[in-house]
Amino acid sequence: MFTAIDCISDEMDKFANQRNKALIDSKEGELREGFKNALQGFVASDKKGVLFELPDVTNSAGILEYTKWFFKALFELAKARELGGKKICIVLEEAHTIVPEWNFLGVDDKRSSSVVNSIAQIALQGRKYGVGFIVIAQRTANVSKTVLTQCNSVVAFQQFDRTSAEFLGNYMSSDYVASLTRLRPRHAIAVGKAFSSGTPMIFGVPEITEPEAEDG
Known part of the structure; x- marks a missing residue:
């Protein structure tokens, strides 16, 4: 698949009238x-x-x-109910590199926008088809708000930037938001539908030993 991806990228770098559409269609079918x-x-x-x-x-x-x-194929399978009745949870590590906010888009803005739109579509509709997300990022300012606003639960660690505070104010009171700057290491505030408590909770993160995930 990597060869097909490189081939498509090479073709898309050309002027529109110089692209080999048949080759692009063929490689997209392979993907x-x-x-x-x-x-x-x-x-x-x-x-x-x-x-x-x-x-x-x-x-x-x-x-x-x-x-x-990857996300296009996942969403197509989910909508067609071809995931074997299983639910899928996608963890986006360093989410700002995958679903950046519009003003943080990278070198190729059109392609970045296409990826963000594909993931945002799943974030908006995925729950209906058994697909969910865990979004991990250091600063909410750098991550697509279209994706972030679909999160119904939040675990927030110590942070200082105003944009994050304003965003987290949608989930917790100003007193909890103000306490974010004073959280101790390995402590966080949890709030949302994933937790049994109806109010935000400040907790210490336990040490958990997990087996390493298999490389895909």
């Missing part, structure tokens, strides 16, 4: 089927989690294409 087969293989297995890394994609545009097609 669609490749991701669908991989996802269906995962849900049919006994694996509980898979870690996706992108070491073999040669450029940032390729990473954007890979991400876009």
Whole structure:
């Protein structure tokens, strides 16, 4: 699939009238089927989690294409009820690199926007089809608000920037927001539908030893 991604990226870098549309369509078909087969293989297995890394994609545009097609295939399978009745949770580590806010888009704004739109579509509709997200980021200012506002639960660690405080004010009172700057290391505030408490909770994060996820 990486070869197909690099091929598409190379073609998209050309002027529109110089692109080989037949080649692009062919490679996109390979990607669609490749991701669908991989996802269906995962849900049919006994694996509980898979870690996706992108070491073999040669450029940032390729990473954007890979991400876009992964989410497109996932959403198509979810809508068609072809996930074997299982629910899928996608963890977006360093979310600002995957779903940046519009004013933090990278080198290729159009491709970045396409990826953000694909993920935002799942964030908006995914729960209906059994697909959810965990969004992990250091600062909410850098992450797409379209995606963030779909989060119904938040775990917030110590932070100081005003944009994060304003966003988190939608989930907790001003007193809790003000306490974010004073949180001790490995302490956080949890609030939302995922927790049994109806009010925000300040808690210490326990030490948990987990088996390493399998590389995908």
